[in-house]
Amino acid sequence: MLSEKSTATVRATLPAVGAAVGDIAELFYQKLFAAHPALLRDLFNRGNQSSGLQKQALAGSIAAFATHLVQHPDTRPDVMLNRIAHKHASLGVTREQYPVVHQHLFEAIAEVLGDAVTPEVAQAWDEVYWLMANALIAIEERLHAEQRVLAGEVWREWTVAARTEETADCATFHLTPADGRRAPGFKPGQYVSVQVELPDGARQIRQYSLSTSPGSPVRAITVKRVHGPAAGGPDGEVSHHLHTRVHPGDTLRVSAPYGDLTLKDSTAPVLLASAGIGCTPMLSMLEHLADTAHTAPVTVLHADRTPADHPLRSDHRALTHKLPAATARFWYEESAEPGDAAGRMDLTDVPVAPGTRAYLCGPLPFMRSVREQLLGKGVAAADIHYEVFGPDMWLASA
Incomplete structure (x- = not known):
């Protein structure tokens, strides 16, 4: 005070x-x-x-x-x-x-x-x-x-056990502890920091959501390569390094898991809304819901530029199908396929069950739009949670 x-x-x-x-x-x-x-x-x-x-x-x-x-x-x-x-x-x-x-x-x-x-x-x-x-x-x-770590000693060496090319610009790195010790537990939705040494000697750090559930034997991060003016420059230097230089057998310096956007264990209906690479924490939550046999309604929503740009698209659908009361809807700005919607995410025709807890991840304008639509459908503000990759300009301006 x-x-x-x-x-x-x-x-x-x-x-x-x-x-x-x-x-x-x-x-x-x-x-x-x-x-x-x-x-x-x-x-x-x-x-x-x-x-x-x-x-x-x-x-x-x-x-x-x-x-x-x-x-x-x-x-x-x-x-x-x-x-x-x-x-x-x-x-x-x-x-x-x-x-x-x-x-x-x-x-x-x-x-x-x-x-x-x-x-x-x-x-x-x-x-x-x-x-x-x-x-x-x-x-x-x-x-x-x-x-169970000390401040400043959050880092461990992890081995890249496998690498999967998800899209032209997204790759999943499957990680196991290099020292053979047990991987630390985490909550669905959390992230890790990854520190890499760049050609100029700088050891830059970026955060990446864990895209598998806590029950998975292997930890995974899915990294989107940053393009545009930043490609290969300051904004995209770590993602560029990971995409071009890191392969199975290499090691990465990875922090313990942190992050306050976490799936709350409950019997309440759940809504997971994402755009672009924002699907990664949602996939961790979705897999956890499937692993724990969640029976309440689960609404899975995702927006992307095209189906080909949608990271982990097949996992998004497969995990949804594992849940007895889950539905998935995808929106694409271009090349929408039969069964998918064209354009930006519009919740007008999306039923939202009473008592739903919503989790959002994606660009800030996307999350603002989805949040407004959810509030209009009666979802309590306290039940709408979000994750921002990078500095949180939403909280800072709230």
Whole structure:
């Protein structure tokens, strides 16, 4: 809880800080990477830095956290904190890095806002920072304890046992622990971080959802190669590396599993909606539902550019057919086949059972559209859960 004095100061200065928070975030990263270049090389996603997404997410999360403290002083924005903490845990972030961030962030605040940063203002925003940082540290340490790992020691070597080409741009890597020890358990919907050494020596990290169920003897990740301006460049460098350089027999450095979008064990109806490579956590959930003989209605929805671009399409259908009360509907912008729908996902004619729990994964505009349609069909907002690949711009702007 923010102190009464600091609450008044933060409330008074929030408009000015909020208006400048983008500039503050940009200067912060400049200062951080100038002092600690290894963080950009080996921890932060260079693609998200280049595109500005990480700066936007940081700025949005700080503003959202401070706003919540002022407007709801007796609660914390736990959804946002949990999502950030899972990302940090999977990257191996440690408590020792928070004072480093604090130093450069507050240097940036002082430089951008100038004389407006009085000692009283600095103290109030310092309190905001450490409330957020200490909350994240506590959550991250709990997550590490659940995985029985130490902070910063989340990595293990895994062997690529097999590789399957799913589409022209998607490949599944089937993984087994290189040390022969038992694979860590995970919840359907969670992801792992994968760290690869690139030609320039950087050890870049990306998160990939586990696309098989916890009951599967082999872990699998399905990776889509990023195309467009980023192909072979910062945005697509890890996916490009995995597609062109990693084959059966090779090893990968993989984190323990994390992620807050997880299938809740219950007898409630389930709806799984995805687009593009967003089907991967949905496939893990779907396989788990089939493994546990889920009897309530399951609605499987997917949207893609064409059937040929739909990763794991045959698995999507086969797993749906294993469930006694499951239906699947696919939408394709081009080349829709008989039985499939043309265009973007439209839930007008999709029946949604009362009490449905919905899980979404895909591009942010897709999830916004599906969420609005589900709310219109009476699904409770608390029962609609989602996963974002990369910085969570939805939470940061919420």
